[in-house]
Amino acid sequence: MATVILVRHGRSTANTSGLLAGRGEGITLDATGREQAALTGQRLASVPLVAVVSSPLERCVQTSQFIIDRQSGTPDTVLDRELLECDYGLWQGRTLAELAKEELWKIVQAQPSAATFPGGESLAAMQARSVAAIRRHDAAIESEHGPGAVWVAVSHGDIIKSVLADALGMHLDMFQRLNVSPASVSIVRYAVNRPSVVSINSDAGDLSWLAHSAPPAEAEVGGGKGHQAPRRASS
Template sequence: MATVILVRHGRTTANASGVLAGRADGVSLDQVGREQAAATGVRLAAVPLAGVVSSPLERCRQTAQFILDRQSGTPHAPLDPDLTECDYGQWQGRLLNELMTEALWPAVQSQPSAVVFPGGESLAAMAARSVAAVRRHDAAFEAEHGPGAVWVAVSHGDIIKSVLADALGMHLDLFQRINVGPASISIVRYGAGRPSVHASNTDAGDLSWLANGIQAGDAPVGGGAGQQAP
C-alpha cells in the first residue's frame, strides 16, 4: 500500500488559551502555530507527495497550505469531513481545566471507547470514521500512483491518535497513551498483512528517505539497518 504521513495542525489561539475548540468557526493558527506549520512544510519539502487531504477546519487548511507551498505538482488539498475534529457537543468552547471536573472526564482518560460527549459524538464513532477515511484515501493513492506513493493527511490530535492506535493494534481504551503534538508528523504504511508505524509525534528530523517510499516486506528480525536517504 501507499504511505500516509499524518500531520496535526499547528498550535491555535484556542490551544494557547486552554480552550477545547472542537468544530467552532474562527479558530486559526497563532504565530507559534504558523511557525510550526511552516517548519513541517520544510521537513516535507524533500518528499514528493502524491497528494494532501485535509480536515475542513480552518487550522488544518492553514497547515495544509504551508505544506503545499513547499511542494510542486500538488496544487490543492481536498477536504474530507471524515477527518474533521470530534464533535465534542456541549464540551466545545469550554476551558479544559473546567472540563477536568466533569464526571465524564475520568472515562475520557481510561475508557474512551465508552464515551459519548453530551450533545455530540462518541469517541468510538470518531475513531471508526477517521480510520476508514485514512484507509480509503490510502488505497486510492496507491491505485493511482502505485505502492511507492506518499501522501499527507492533515487532521486533529484525537483523530491521529485513533489512526495510530488502530495501526498499532491497540484498543481505543489505550489511545490516551499516544501523544500527538501540534504540527507533528507520524508515518504509517498499510501493508498487505498488517500496518506498520514508522514514526509517531515527530517534530524534527530528515524525511528525505521517504522520497522513494517505504518498501513492502516482512518486519526485519532485530530491527534491520533502517531507512536510507536517496
C-alpha cells in the same frame, strides 16, 4: 504499499487560551502555530507528495497550505469531513480547566471507548470514521499512484491518536498513552498483513528518505537495515 504522513495542525488560538475548540469556527493558527506549520512544510519539501487530504477546519487548511506551498509539484488537494475534529457536543467552546471537573473527564482519560460527549459523538464513533477515511484514501492513492506513493493527511490530535492506536493494534482505551503534538508528523504504511507504524509525533529531522525508501512487503526479521541516512554537505 503507499505511505501516509499524519500531520496535526499547528498550535491554534484555542490551544493557547485553553479552550476545547472542537468544530467551532474562527479558530486559526497562532503565531507559533504558523511557525510550526512552516517548519513541517519545510521538512516535507523534499518529499514529492501525490495528495494532501485535510480536515475542512481552518486551522488544518492553514497547515495544509504551508505544506503545499513548499512542494515543487502540485499534489491533489482534498477536504474530507471524515477527518473533522471529534464532535464534542456541549463540551465545545468550554475551558479545559472547567471540563476537567466533569465526571465524564475521568471516563475520557481511563476508558475512552465508553465516552460519549453530551449532544455530540462517541470516541469510538470518531475512531471508526477516521480510520475508515484514512484507509479509504490510502487504498485509492496506492491504486492510482502505485505502492511508492506518499501522501499527507492533516487532522486533529484525537483523530490522529485514534488512527495510530488502530494501526498499532491498541484498544481505544489505551489511546491516551499516545502524544501527538501540534504540527507533528506520524507515518503509517498499510500492508496486506498489517499496518506498519514508521514514526510517531516527530517534530524535527530530515524526511527526504521518504522520497527514496522502498518499503519492504513484510516485516523483516531482526529489524531490517532501515532507511538511508540523509547525505551531509561536504565542507
